[in-house]
Amino acid sequence: MDARRRGLVAGAGWLALASLAGCGTTANEGRQGATFPRPSPMSDPEAAEAAFLALGLVGTPYRYGGNTPEGGFDCSGLIGYVYWRSAGISPPRTVAQISRWGQSVGAGDLRAGDLVIFGSDGSPSHAAIHAGESRFVHAPSTGGTVRLNNIHERYWKTRLLDYRRA
Numbered sequence: 001m002d003a004r005r006r007g008l009v010a011g012a013g014w015l016a017l018a019s020l021a022g023c024g025t026t027a028n029e030g031r032q033g034a035t036f037p038r039p040s041p042m043s044d045p046e047a048a049e050a051a052f053l054a055l056g057l058v059g060t061p062y063r064y065g066g067n068t069p070e071g072g073f074d075c076s077g078l079i080g081y082v083y084w085r086s087a088g089i090s091p092p093r094t095v096a097q098i099s100r101w102g103q104s105v106g107a108g109d110l111r112a113g114d115l116v117i118f119g120s121d122g123s124p125s126h127a128a129i130h131a132g133e134s135r136f137v138h139a140p141s142t143g144g145t146v147r148l149n150n151i152h153e154r155y156w157k158t159r160l161l162d163y164r165r166a
Contacts, residue, residue: 038103042166046087047113054082054129054137060146062139073139073146075127079115082129086113089166099124102166115164116151124161 042050063072067081076093083089092098099117112132119125128138134151149156 040102040165042083042087042089042113044111047111049113050082050086050129051112051131051137053086054078054146055131055148057082057146058137058148060139062142062144062146064142066139075139078137078139078146079127079129083166087166091166095124095127098127098164099162102164105163105165107163110163111165115166116160117162117164118156118159119161120159122161126159130163 040047057069057073057078060069061072062074063077064074065077066072066074067077069081073081076091076095076098079091079098080093083091092101095117098115099119102115105114110130112130114130116128116130116136116138117124118127126138126140128136128149131137131148135148136151136156137146137148139146151157151160
């Protein structure tokens, strides 16, 4: 390759590098520095597996502090068990922590396996796993069992606070 041609190739390389260096935003930033949601550590197939696993636990007894099928579940114990088994993810242990964990997701972007947060006066008190088609799996109360409910039921609809994705 002659000297002139080497110079053109080198110049083109520098031009390409300069144009890349001029892009000052990171992968998670958009125009004017707005941050886009980060990718979830739980893939779509893992999220679907979480919903499927949660559905299989319907009927398991409720137990405050419980986090196994043999010992029973409370709502956050159910979430921890399902997320660990389906994706190797360990969510926080309390509903308050879970309500701030991950990122909020709009109803239109909701997928099976996402979390549903309930409460009153903006204060979270219960969490569940979205099972698809407006249904969720949860461990509701002492003396009860893990069950499947619909988000549009009057009781739950008035207490819905947020949807979360790990």
